[in-house]
Amino acid sequence: MTAALMDYDEVLERFEPVLGLEVHVELSTSTKMFCGCANVFGAPPNTHVCPTCLGLPGSLPVLNRAAVESAMRIGLALNCSIVPWCRFARKNYFYPDMPKNFQTSQYDEPIAVHGSWEVQSADGSTFTVGIERAHMEEDTGKSLHVGGATGRIHGASHSLLDYNRAGVPLIEIVTKPIVGAGRRAPEVARAYVTALRDLLRALGVSDVRMDQGSLRCDANVSLMPRGSSTFGTRTETKNVNSLRSVERAVRHEMGRQAAVLASGGEIVQETRHFDEATGTTSPGRRKETSEDYRYFPEPDLVPITPSDEWVARLRATLPELPWQRRARVRAEWGLSDLELRDLVNAGALDLIAATVDAGALPAQARSWWVSYLSQQANSRGVELADLPITPEQVARVIALVGAGALTNTLARQVVNGILAGEGEPDEVLAARGLAVVSGDAELTAAVEQALAAQPDVAEKIRGGKVAAAGAIVGAVMKATGGQADAHRVRELVLALVSA
């Protein structure tokens, strides 16, 4: 059953969209939130568990200081205030992948509040998103529903549980209602999550892999009739697993809700599930009664009291944040607004900056990322940042070209090798035998051989027909499989002939 959708222009004519984005970030701390188990992705099921993260009777939580510091750094980077006193609460509900049947989470006393965050959308314009709060919580285990067609619980014959993820530290970042984005609402949502991802990456607090679930976004969408100032009933869409899906899910919900409202219907406050394949949302399991989580302060943990000194120390550890970096490189590289925006849109700016940091010249770094590597990303259908090559590797390739060890053509082959997983630039170069043959001894031998093979041409050159050297250069290049430095070959030809 496909829901009716209203034409997008008509939606905007009649309604103003209101968004609320809840982003969950799994922190990349070495251990879990409340125990010493390793925090790793992809390990065999139930191999990183202990009495505490399994919620065994008698076990108790001990708060991970590194996770608290990550939360505080995220809060500071989002221009939030760090509260002087906060606590954890228990969120009580039953679910098999939740070992204690309550989640230890911050509730009405989050660690970071009232921030704001400027995001840039594709057309270069900016939009300020208010941050309500950033709070700490623990992740649940994972349920694998087996036997059904969809992998969802409906129709499954049984479920498998993996508690490796149980107790992994999460930060939930909640926006204030995003009002006034109008037509750009879906795009602002995407830009916000993109900017947040870049920020979290710059902070080094998370892997921010949406495909692995270390960054998850729930999109709350409601519509407000034009002229009204009362928010409509919202839906919360989950399973939005890529940046593109954020945009699509919001846009779809706007169209769907508008159609419901226009036909005199009512929006049901519910959780909806985004389907990547169809780009549509469908209702989650309908709850017969509204969920009452019976929150109360977690008695097994003591309050957290960040001192001014602690906050100041963490503030000092904040790296150059993405927008600061943008302003700086624009000035340093002498870019126009337009050029900068193109780089940002291509997702290339941070990569170029990192390549420059690794020793490359800005112009060369830019050239690699926006041309050859962008083509490679496009043809593979991945984001530039997800190409299996690092800025450091690109910088090394550029350095090899600069040193004359590679030509531009050969450099592309080295990059291809890196992308194919053949290793570091120097390894690929050696393994593929791509080195420029610049050793004069080898080259001299090749030139002498070519001159001997074509004595008539040698004679012509000697007679002053310098252009004839091209034939000898061509022969040498052929003999060396194109790896010789043609410029040097020509110099040698001229030198040997006149010798």
Add this chain to the structure above:
Amino acid sequence: MTTELTRLSAAELAGRIHARDTTAVEVTQAHLDRVAAVDRAVHAFLHLDARAALSAAAAVDEGLRRGNPPASPLAGVPLALKDVFTTVDMPTTCGSRMLQGWRPPYDATVTRRLREAGVVILGKTNMDEFAMGSSTENSAYGPTRNPWDLDRVPGGSGGGSAAAVAAFEVPLAIGTDTGGSIRQPSAVTGTVGVKPTYGGVSRYGLVAFSSSLDQGGPVARTVLDAALLHEVIGGYDALDSTSIDAPVPPVVRAARTGAAGDLTGVRVGVVSQFRGEGYQPGVLRAFELAVSRLRELGARVVEVSCPSFDHALPAYYLIAPSECSSNLARFDGMRYGLRVGDDGTRGAEEVMSLTRAAGFGPEVKRRVILGTYALSAGYYDAYYGQAQKVRTLIIRDFAAAFERVDVLVSPTSPTTAFGIGERVDDPLAMYLSDLCTIPANLAGNAALSVPAGCSDDDGLPVGLQVMAPSLADDRAYRVAAAYEAARDAADGGPLAYRVPALEVVVR
């Protein structure tokens, strides 16, 4: 010979073992024999591990034989552990059907410290299910009986630990006290029971009933024995965030100082709220006698009013069930313990529901439902929120009282041991057993119960409760030890020895 060993205090046993006048194995065997003789009547133990106990005792003997100093002042002394602490080598059931046969994969910190101290754990003791109750009748495995009168309850929830000590099955036991579960059983069995300052003994591996109230502590027949055990199990534990990072109060020194019998200058406050209607006259008379003894020892006794204590019981019956409703949510049949209805046709939710219906007894269900209700949206402020405010008032009452006096005293429980079955159908009457003990749980300060003779109307033991400020546990020990010495001198020996000879009882 072996009978004689079971009549000794833990301190005396340790002295003999460490001097190699006897062996830990011999001491352990004597207590195992005693258990074999009387526990059929008392039913203090849910699980006994004679082999492990004897091998732990042999290890202590072996160390001493090689000339190593004893691991602790209690090395080689037998002990009974309340079945609410996890043990890798024994089941941990919490007196519940839900955890029948559950073998934890880890030791509680208290368990680990006992083992490291060379204390010999004989087994696990009976208790009200998940420590909810005041009579040990709520155990899924049948009630424990009071050694003073087998038709009466030993108090609860730690009736098994108190009865085991009172019946000379062990000189030491560990209990837990959420609203009085160490002190009230001690009072009605003529033993010494201590609830240390909250955070003084690690809760890691103590299966939680009410996290902000639960506290493990010692049960013994003498104040000094309790103090020795307190120092073995107490102290900071990084695995418990609510554990206090401070030295254990010098309770052993206080017990020894107190035994000299001088309380000159010590200010003792009698809580005026804890007497009158609902108090057994014999209990009040025993209490008054105890207070006059304190006066004779040099204490300055004054009357102290703590008006908020009147609201302690209702506040407790909101906070404890609220926390319990959350703590016990994990018992769902998914990962460990009982599972009911998993026949391939039912979903997880239904199996959880059937498991909880079958696995929990009526008192646990009552409290889970009460707590779930109290925490529900729209009721939270009126119930849980208000109860927390009462808690703050009680803390203030204690603070004001401790400005004026060094310790507070009261009867430990309003009555002596009541009959088995007498209060099972009247939860409110049952709850009143903890009237005097609950304030110290809500405020988190130290409190203990020391035997104060027998009630003259039924001849059963009465407890004197001594309450001290947080982290001043030693004050309560000093006063209790002084009182104990004076009482023993007046009575011609410890009360504990007057317990009936259980071996002859055939039931």
